[in-house]
Amino acid sequence: MRTRVKICGITRRQDACIVVDSGADALGLVFYPHSPRYVDMDTARGIARTVSPFVTVTGLFVNAAEAAIREVLAQVPLGLLQFHGQETNADCVCYGVPFIKSIAMRAGVNIVDVMAQYPDAAGFLLDAWQPSIHGGGGEVFDWDRVPVPAPAPLILAGGLTPGNVETAIRKVRPYAVDVSSGVEETRGIKSAGKIRTFMKGVASSETDSHG
Numbered sequence: 001m002r003t004r005v006k007i008c009g010i011t012r013r014q015d016a017c018i019v020v021d022s023g024a025d026a027l028g029l030v031f032y033p034h035s036p037r038y039v040d041m042d043t044a045r046g047i048a049r050t051v052s053p054f055v056t057v058t059g060l061f062v063n064a065a066e067a068a069i070r071e072v073l074a075q076v077p078l079g080l081l082q083f084h085g086q087e088t089n090a091d092c093v094c095y096g097v098p099f100i101k102s103i104a105m106r107a108g109v110n111i112v113d114v115m116a117q118y119p120d121a122a123g124f125l126l127d128a129w130q131p132s133i134h135g136g137g138g139e140v141f142d143w144d145r146v147p148v149p150a151p152a153p154l155i156l157a158g159g160l161t162p163g164n165v166e167t168a169i170r171k172v173r174p175y176a177v178d179v180s181s182g183v184e185e186t187r188g189i190k191s192a193g194k195i196r197t198f199m200k201g202v203a204s205s206e207t208d209s210h211g
Contacts, residue, residue, distance in 0.1 A: 003169050003202055004176035006058065006155065007183060007195065009037035015190040016050045022195045025176070026056035028082065031064065031072055037180065037188045044076045056080050058100075063087065069095060082125065093120040100155060104129040105141040115152055123153035125178060140164070146172050162197035169205035177202065 007019045008028030019027045029044050030037045039047065048057050056079040061069055063085030072078070073095060081099040083092050092099045101118045103111055106129035115124055126146060128139035140159030153175035156168060161182035169177065181187070183194040 001175075002206060003174065004155075005199065005202055006056075006176060006178045007180070007190070008058070008060065008157075008178055009035075009180035009184075009188060010047055010190070011037055011039055011043065011188040012190075013046050013050045016047045018190060018192045018195055020050070020052050020055050022199050024055065024195075024199070026058050026080065027051065028058045028060050028178070028180070029076070029078075030060045031068075032060060032062040032084070034062075041072065041075055044072070048076050048078075058082050060084060061087075066091075066094070073097065080122070084127075089118045089120055092118065098122045100125050102127050102157075105145060105158070111145070111147055112151060121152065123155055123175060125155040125157050126174075128158035143168060143171050146174075148173070160198075162194055162201055165198055166201040166205045169202065 004025040006026035006028055007024050009030055010016050010019065010027045016027055029039050029047060032038060051057050057077060058080040059072055059076065059078040060082045078097060081092065081095060081097050082102065083099060084102045092101060099121060100123045101121045102125040103109065103114050105126055128141040130139060146154065155176040155178050156172050156174040157178040160168060160177055160179045165177060179198060183190055183198050185191040
């Protein structure tokens with residue numbers, strides 16, 4: 001099965017074009033105001049307009065008010081919602097848009113039990129536990145903790161780079177991988193070269209799996 005790719009934390013239209021041209025399946029817009037990759041509504045609209053059909057524009061939220069999420073949905077054509085806070089299944093499903101729920105891989109967390117609390121999730125994003133920033137922060141967690149086989153589609157995140165994505169996919173065999181800081185020149189600014197190399201690593205892992 002082909003491993004899907006999402007590149008998150010897009011802050012510029014030119015970076016969105018690079019993501020689309022690379023063959024990635026999705027890009028992420030961060031609507032969490034405390035993130036260095038936060039985008040305002042005008043920027044998000046501009047980025048979304050550059051995205052070709054069949055590339056999913058994903059909106060990332062952290063404990064956002066329902067009214068704030070509905071305002072984004074009214075102005076930005078999101079195809080997927082991504083929740084990184086303490087949202088319940090009911091909080092996530094009420095918008096009528098497919099969603100994925102992140103699971104912070106802190107010590108002692110039971111991934112399967114958490115998944116059971118979100119029966120309507122389209123998938124689950126596994127990320128390193130960084131409570132102050134609600135994301136991986138470029139940190140890698142122990143991939144041996146990922147359940148195999150998984151009861152739902154898993155998106156592997158947390159510290160992925162062009163240098164380790166091939167190994168990560170071979171070990172975990174996730175439905176998809178999600179990268180942000182690992183393909184940046186500076187915080188929030190993507191590198192076309194790193195994105196291309198990252199995509200080559202994904203492709204190499206698939207060649208190995210069939211060879």
